[in-house]
Amino acid sequence: MPATIALADLSWATPDGRPLFSHLSLSFGPQRTGLVGRNGVGKSTLLALIAGALPLQTGAVTVSGTLGVLRQGAHLRADETVADLFGVADGLALLRRAERGVATMDELAEADWTLETRLEGALARLALDVTPGTPLAALSGGQRTRVALAALVFAEPDFLLLDEPTNNLDAEGRAAVAALLAGWKAGAIVVSHDPDLLEGMDAIVELTSLGATSYGGGWSRYRALKAQELAAARHDLDEAEKRVADAARRAQEAVERQARRDGAGRRKADKGDMPRLLLGMRQDSAERSAGAGARLADARGAQAADAAAIARARIEVLQPLSITLASTHLPAQKVVLALEEVTAGYAEGHPILDGLPLTVTGPERVAVEGPNGSGKSTLLAVIAGRLAPWSGAVRVHTGLALLDQRVSVLDPALSVLENFRRLNPGATENSCRAALARFRFRADAALQGVASLSGGELMRAGLACVLGGEAPPPLLILDEPTNHLDIDAIEVVEAGLRAYDGALLVVSHDLAFLQAIGVTRWLAPGRLRN
Structure with a gap:
């Protein structure tokens, strides 16, 4: 019998009583399914219910087969090694004892002599150049995600449950995940906003406030049917x-x-x-x-x-979201940011930025690229004043706003509306409401506490509060802005940033997004490329 996942009459509501889905019935077979939908509609909750990580409220989930659930980097213990994550540390230790001739006969009978070969193959499928003894603390967040995916492959489950597997991955990592899924012959449910990854799916299931709809084929076919x-x-x-x-x-x-x-x-x-x-x-x-x-x-x-x-x-x-932005009134060719031979890092003698020069003039659009661990976050920390340079100077000549991945510009103790008023103190009640409505925070949605928002809703709220006022900042710095956004919201951000007339400095691995917002220059820490 093939492995299956069946959801019957499933309903779920958030602790504050907001329903995510009602009487939902779905089934998944041994195929690759992309799960899409707007932020906050319940995609991650649905995966957690399937995995048994959340208790059911009403309905039933029946799983026939084994599940492999992606452990996101934030949940990995830093003291673990690659072997610990794979669950093979004891097995490898036994092989080492056998090589030294100190293993008992019973141990030799239990030894898995294919273990190292299978381990190397799983790491190679995700294009990883690490050893079983490599500490996870020595890896970047993107590398940890790829190691976690390799561990799932190694376990050979009947179903992969992947929640945004390409988030925080560089181009090489994204390609490795796409290649893994392209060759995956068992079942997979993939929550993603990555069109390239979704193009290779066998089916797309869209979750909305009206329920769930299944579309055969990949991303292009889904978009064509949605347009109809x-x-x-x-x-x-x-x-x-x-x-x-x-x-x-x-x-x-x-x-x-x-x-x-x-x-x-x-x-x-x-x-x-x-x-x-x-x-x-x-x-x-x-x-x-x-x-x-x-x-x-x-x-x-x-x-x-x-x-x-x-x-x-x-x-x-x-229909996709649509927004408009007020003008920043930034003069053309005005220098908004200048780094003068900046050297910075965290450990003495090991600089991450080494004599970096950078000048950004309005309304220039600069993308910061490079593999995970190459210094992109360090550069933003220096520009934002969170990390002092060892040498050189950082000069910011206009107002700026930084939206990091945690959207720390927002106060989690306040509502979306209260945050908007805090960041735009001159705004009237009507202008606050109108600005938030453009980002789909209408009526009571604007009164939601920031702490209760999903990752994508949080980024949308940050964009609304920073860009939705009458005087958007002349310089906007974004750190992986598409990581937690659904596809419709990404299209809105792209449209909004195309309308934004200030200067942009964007860290992103999403080449399609960077091209869509009109990036004109690419910066890799340590070198500049036009």
Whole structure:
């Protein structure tokens, strides 16, 4: 029997009572499935429920087969070695004892003589040049993620459950993950916003507030089908709005006809040529007829309005976000940032930045590239004043905003709306609400506590609070801004940053994103490339 995962009538709500999905039923077989959807819709929660990491609220999850769940770098113990992560430290120690001739006969009978070969093969599949004894603390975050993926491959599970596996990975790491999944013959459920990775999926499942929809094929086919659905939804909305207008027109015509009849009746009564009893009967009949007509008109109007509301909600789910930004009024060719032969690092005698020069002029767009561990985060820390250079100077000539991966510009103890007011103290209530609504924090959503937001919602809130005001900063520094954003939100950020007229300094491994926002220069710490 092939391995399967079945979800039956599954419902889940956050601790504050916000429903993520209701009565969800899905099944997964031995194929590669991309799980997509907007931030906060419940993708990571769904993976955790499948893995048994969260208790069920209602419904059932049935797993036939073994699961391999990606352990993100943040959850790895720094004192572990690669062998510890793979669970083979004891087995390797036994092989070393056997080589020295000190293993017992019972131990030799238990020895796995293929262990080292299989271990090397798993590491090679993720393009890793590490040894079993390498401490995880010596690896960058991206390298840890790849080691964790290699450990999953080594275990040969029936299903891989991967939550954003290419986050924090450089180009080589992304290519290795794509190659791994391209050759994976068992089942896989992959939460990702990476179009290149999703292109190789056998199916795409989209999770929305309306439920889950499965699409056969990879990313391109999914987008084509979504475009057809959006066109159909817009047609349905047009038709529904026509019915609303038609119902309103008919109701008005009915009111006008009744008014004419009432006028005629009054004129007849004024003549006095009709018995009062008959006149009263006619009046009662007219009132009953008018009341029935009004009730019918109200019912038709309500039905049409309901249909229009459903159509609008459908479009809200299907269509990408869109935002606009105010101008920074940054003059062309104004120097916004200058690094003068900066040398910096964390351990004396081992500089990470060594005599780095850098000048950014408005509205230039500079991307910071390089493999994991090459000094990108160190550069941002120096520019932001979090790390003092050993030598050289850092000169920032305009206001700047830094959105790091934790979006630490936001106060987690406050709501989204309160953070916006804190960062934009001159904004009115209406302007605050309007700015947040452009980033889909409407009505009560703007009152959510920042601490309760998902990773993607957090980045969206940070962008809203920093860029949504009347005076966006002339220099914006972004550290891996697409790491926790869903695909629709990435498209919004791309569109917003294309409209942004300030200077950009962006750390990202996402080449498609960098090209979309119009990067004109690439910087690798230690060298410049135009």
